[in-house]
Amino acid sequence: MYLRKNIATSENGFIFNPSTGDSFSANPVAAAILEQLKQGMTFSDIKAGLLDSYEVDPLRLERDWDEFINQLREANLLAD
Amino acid sequence: MKKTWQSPVIQKMNGGLMNKFGTRTEYEPVKHIDGVSVQSLIKEYGSPLFVLSERTLRRNYRDAYRAFSTRYPSVQFAWSYKTNYLNAVCRVFHQEGSWAEVVSGFEYQKALGNGVPGPQIIFNGPEKTNEELELAVRNGSLIHIDHFDELFQLLAITDRIPEKPRVAIRVNMDTGVYPVWDRFGFNYENGQAWDALKRIVTSGKMTLTGLHCHIGTFMLSTNAYRQAVKKLADLAWRCKTELNTPLQYLDLGGGFPSTNTLRGSFLPGTDAVPSVDEFAEAITAQLTELGYGTQDTPKLILESGRVLVDDAGYLLSTVVATKRLSDGRRATILDAGVNLLFTSFWYDHTISPAQDFTHHTEDMALFGPLCMNIDVLRQSSNLPLLNRGDQVVIHKTGAYNMTQWMQFIHMRPNVVMIDEEGNTHLIREAETLEYLQQPEKIPAHLQQPEKK
Amino acid sequence: MKLPDELLTIAVTGLNAIDSPGPGIAVIRSLREGLQRPLRIIGLAYETLEPGIYMHEVVDKTYQIPYPAAGTQALLNRLAYIHGKEKIDLLIPNFDAELPNFMKLAPVLQSMGIASFLPDTDMFEARDKVNLYSFGKQHDLLVPRDRIIHQVSGLHECGELFGYPLVVKGKFYDAVVAYTAEQAEKAFYKISAKWGLPIIVQEFINGTEVNIAVLGDGKGNMISAIPMRKLYITDKGKAWSGITLQDDKLLELAASFVKATRWKGGCELEIMRTAKDECYIMEINPRFPAWIYLTAAAGQNQPAALARMALGEVVKPFTGYEAGKIFVRYSWDHITDVNAFHQISGQGEL
Structure with missing residues (x-):
């Protein structure tokens, strides 16, 4: 699963899906994840990086990660 | 140094509706109540937890008393027991000088237990038993008659006991607000109230002391009270001139709103609701206009409840879980539900997180812990993302919740009062299984697990 | 007070110049034309797609503000933030629903240095639909x-x-x-x-509808009144085109309304004129109508006069205007970019 190729993201956390016309705003952590997804990083690499740089325990990260990916899928931003 | 984590979220940006700018006041963190930390309160007394501020109770009472007494020479408040009859709360108001206003025999007993002298108890309500009435008559309490059946019930009692009942009648009337509360008392417009007054005076067996009305609850119009004063004053004048019975008091009841926001109301309560001062001005100005307020003027009695206690009560609660609903909305589940917060059926209670949070907010539904679909505290509230274990403060919960709460699915929690020095006192212990089952009886044939 | 050639910053709401338009854009057009001094116009918007937000030649900068239902405290907090950045001299609200909040805040805003020119709560309530009949009776004005x-x-x-x-x-x-x-x-x-x-x-009153844009000074004097009859309406009943009328009876009616209420600020009287030439007041809108630029075009620039009074100038009542001036409303597809939409939706400023 990866971020759709044509998704536009901006520095201050805005996302634009040109194929649907939908816009989204992301909070800073979400924006950071999206940026890394855009660079083509794998889920596990991104998660490892988050554990390194944020004050978060692995269980909480897993729970939040699943919900976030779910949100992206529902927002039609991911492709298989 | 690692960065602070926050759950990653995205939000769809819609062409109209999104609007969070400037609404931040609702979610300032509230970490302390009267200087006591929310965290320490929950740590010591558990969650959920009701907290009452004695300082706010006394301040509210003094403000309300000042509003009326600076405008009218003889003012008496009577604490409305049904609004919150925890003894500690009642006693704060009695210490401040409040009488008691009760609407059942059990509340009457509570008032006596709190040391209120009989003549300072007002006995209202549509149902009073013979035993209750006899006790009230013997104590010289003020009995407010609700209907003709009660009037004749009292007349019958006067044949049995020597004391003369001190009575008033409750009057209902059209004050220009809807609905008219015509189910309580005697109607003014159709002459019923006047008939009752004549009957009382001509019987010679009762002392007519005053007139009572209670025109509604959560009243948003001060003008309605002006109308009520006019009509009560008209009856009082006729009592004096036609029945030769000057009255000792006019009891305007309660009905002043707190600053809670009614569900479906366009404006928040703080903007929609007139202040006690405005009500006092309307009532006393009308009295003065009619020539009251000089020497030997009737006492003005007020039975305010909600406006004195609502904002002195807080309900502390803890986040049990968060989830996303099928339509993508966020839901937060708290450990306090409608079993404790009956008023959430008609208010949008303000709910504040009790800890710091990141600036990102989201509209979310707030549910209680009950396994029942009705258990909704807020259909939608714009709050920062909350996590399991976070604490919240639910505001303005002092009125009616600690009397109308349900022992349903969960037991009732601790209630504490913070005194004026900042000391915390447990004023009602959390219920236990033993307490709940104490009145239960198990028939002999059900004592054994197996059927014989 | 500022010198006449100094930059004046005016905040305006009602930027929704859509098919059933708010008056904001027309008010700004009147101000820019009538005040003849450098202006910075701050738009205050509720929704992210109000056209005025994107019309930078009309509105210099726009900030989102909380919906009226959020209450005065939320509004005040937001205005304080905006004022901190923009130093607003004058604020002109243009929606019925927001007026009660702005009226309540007017003294606080004044103390912050933000002028406004609004009716007080009593005036506002008296002309409310629910009270209109007793209002008419009290002041000898004909109402249904x-x-x-x-x-x-x-x-x-x-x-x-x-x-x-x-x-x-x-x-x-x-x-x-x-x-x-x-x-x-x-x-x-x-x-x-x-x-x-x-x-x-x-x-039900049968007759011809006439609307009057009125400006009162709050002391009982009518500064301006321009009657207009709609020539054509949209399917929502809004004016598509209208023409100014010359009729002393209508002006007298407007003057007696202003005198009775001591109306302060702009308002619109909706009049029904019957076959017997009786003029019923059907409704009183407590702010400028969307067609307010027609008053400027006809020779009585009401928004500019209101701004002058709000800033403390004494404004004499206008005399004379041009009857037969016509407005024809048209729509225009303004072009912008998704970044601008992100900016206003996400940051609340553009």
Whole structure:
């Protein structure tokens, strides 16, 4: 699963899906994840990086990660 | 140094509706109540937890008393027991000088237990038993008659006991607000109230002391009270001139709103609701206009409840879980539900997180812990993302919740009062299984697990 | 006070220049033309797609503000933030629903250095639909008779009193002309479901509709009044085109309204003129109408005069205007970019 190729993201956390016309705003952590997804990083690499740089325990990260990916899928931003 | 984590979220940006700018006041963190930390309160007394501020109770009472007494020479408040009859709360108001206003025999007993002298108890309500009435008559309490059946019930009692009942009648009337509360008392417009007054005076067996009305609850119009004063004053004048019975008091009841926001109301309560001062001005100005307020003027009695206690009560609660609903909305589940917060059926209670949070907010539904679909505290509230274990403060919960709460699915929690020095006192212990089952009886044939 | 050639910063709401437009853009156009000094216009918007937000040649910068339902405290906090950045000299609100909040805040805003020129709560309440009839009676102004009802059974009495057709109105919005008791009942349920109770039932007045844009100085003097008759309306009943009228009777009516209420600020009187030449006041809108630029075009620039009074100048009543000036409203597809939309939606500023 990866971020759709044509998704536009901006520095201050805005996302634009040109194929649907939908816009989204992301909070800073979400924006950071999206940026890394855009660079083509794998889920596990991104998660490892988050554990390194944020004050978060692995269980909480897993729970939040699943919900976030779910949100992206529902927002039609991911492709298989 | 690692960065602070926050759950990653995205939000769809819609062409109209999104609007969070400037609404931040609702979610300032509230970490302390009267200087006591929310965290320490929950740590010591558990969650959920009701907290009452004695300082706010006394301040509210003094403000309300000042509003009326600076405008009218003889003012008496009577604490409305049904609004919150925890003894500690009642006693704060009695210490401040409040009488008691009760609407059942059990509340009457509570008032006596709190040391209120009989003549300072007002006995209202549509149902009073013979035993209750006899006790009230013997104590010289003020009995407010609700209907003709009660009037004749009292007349019958006067044949049995020597004391003369001190009575008033409750009057209902059209004050220009809807609905008219015509189910309580005697109607003014159709002459019923006047008939009752004549009957009382001509019987010679009762002392007519005053007139009572209670025109509604959560009243948003001060003008309605002006109308009520006019009509009560008209009856009082006729009592004096036609029945030769000057009255000792006019009891305007309660009905002043707190600053809670009614569900479906366009404006928040703080903007929609007139202040006690405005009500006092309307009532006393009308009295003065009619020539009251000089020497030997009737006492003005007020039975305010909600406006004195609502904002002195807080309900502390803890986040049990968060989830996303099928339509993508966020839901937060708290450990306090409608079993404790009956008023959430008609208010949008303000709910504040009790800890710091990141600036990102989201509209979310707030549910209680009950396994029942009705258990909704807020259909939608714009709050920062909350996590399991976070604490919240639910505001303005002092009125009616600690009397109308349900022992349903969960037991009732601790209630504490913070005194004026900042000391915390447990004023009602959390219920236990033993307490709940104490009145239960198990028939002999059900004592054994197996059927014989 | 600022010198006449200094930059003046004016905040304006009602940037929704759409098919049923708010007055903001017309007010700004009048100000820019009439004040003849450097202006910085700050738009205050509720929704992210109000056209004015994106029209930078009209509005210099826009900030989102909280909906009226969020209350005065939320609004004040937001205005304080905006004021900190922009140093607003004058604020002109243009929506009915937001006015109560701005009226309440007016003294606080004044103390912060933000002037406004608004009616007070008593004036505002008196002309409310619910109070209009007693207001008319009190001031000898002709208004349709009405009854405020809370129950559908109240319609019966109204039918006997007014006959049919009659008008069934909601507390805030919506009005239906009912020709039979059945239609009235249907309207009662439909409108009360949407806007709650009470329902206002009004006698039906047959005639020609005329609107008057009025400006009062708050001391009982009418500074300006421009009557306009709609030449054509949209399917929503809004003016598509209208023409200024010269008629002393209408001006006298407007003047007596201003005198009776000591109206402060702009307002719009909706008048129904019957075949017998009686002028009924049907409704009083407590702010400028969307067609307010027509007053400037006809020679009495009401928004500019209001701005001058708000800033402390003494403004003399206008005399004379041009009858026969016509406005024809048109629509225009303004082009912007998704970044601008992100900016206003996400940051609340553009």
